[in-house]
Amino acid sequence: MREVLAEAAFELFLERGYEQTTVDDIVARAGVGRRSFFRYFPSKEDAVFPDHERCLADMTQFLAAAEHAADPVAAVCDAARLVLRMYAADPEFSVQRYRLTREVPGLRTYELSVVRRYERTLAGYLHGRYAGRPDGALRADVIAAAVVAAHNNALRSWLRSGGEGDAEAAVDHALGLVLDVWGSAAETAAATAAGTRVPATADDTSGAPANGGGAESGDDDVVVLVTRRGTPIWRVVQRIEAALEPR
Secondary structure (H helix, E strand, C coil): HHHHHHCCCCHHHHHCCCCCCCCCHHHHHHCCCCCHHHHHCCCCCCHCCHHHHHHHHHHHHHHCCCCCCCCCCHHHHHHHHHHHHHCCHHHHHHHHHHHHHHHHHHHHHHHHHHHHHHHHHHHHHHHCCCCCCCCHHHHHHHHHHHHHHHHHHHHHHHHHHCCCHHHHHHHHHHHHHHHHHCCCCHHHHHHHHHCCCCCCCCCCCCCCCCCCCCCCCCCCCCCCCHHHHHHHHHHHHHHHHHHCCCC
């Protein structure tokens, strides 16, 4: 019934316009009573976004299962991809809804409130993962905002194109930028750049010598990099990789 009501509502929004469509119009098209509508949707605006509640629930469940994920930033990036898949499952509807929200200011405001709920969900997970750090709360909020901004930038570009192109690849690229700055690999590189020795992890199965060369060594090499404050993480990583290349 929820899907029937949402479909009837959207058909009418496209035919008559959002402002000109009433709840009575929607229930008449769906063949049900007003009580049925408000059992599923608190307002007319909610009928435009019938799938977000389910997606938020899926995201919450996904993050609960990722409580001990090795990289919490990668976990929230994967959680954000659930939203992409929801949109990509029905490109035609998603594109039409995007265009409708651009035309109706009230829907745009509603959409922003939904986005904020996704961001709070991601931030809540990260708050738990960074609870022991002095900057944990700040880090959690900044990363959650960055993930949402990166995801939405790529998603909206795809929607503006009419659903053309590879939305998943675009979102992967955008989220990759967040991982480059905040992910575990970037944090390890930053710690190394600051002169902090980071032990090898159990996941390192490359079999390559720690010094990057062909000779075996009993001790790990330590690379000390002096750089200006504020140097982008990607530049720090680039310089470390250059230093570790075989000579």
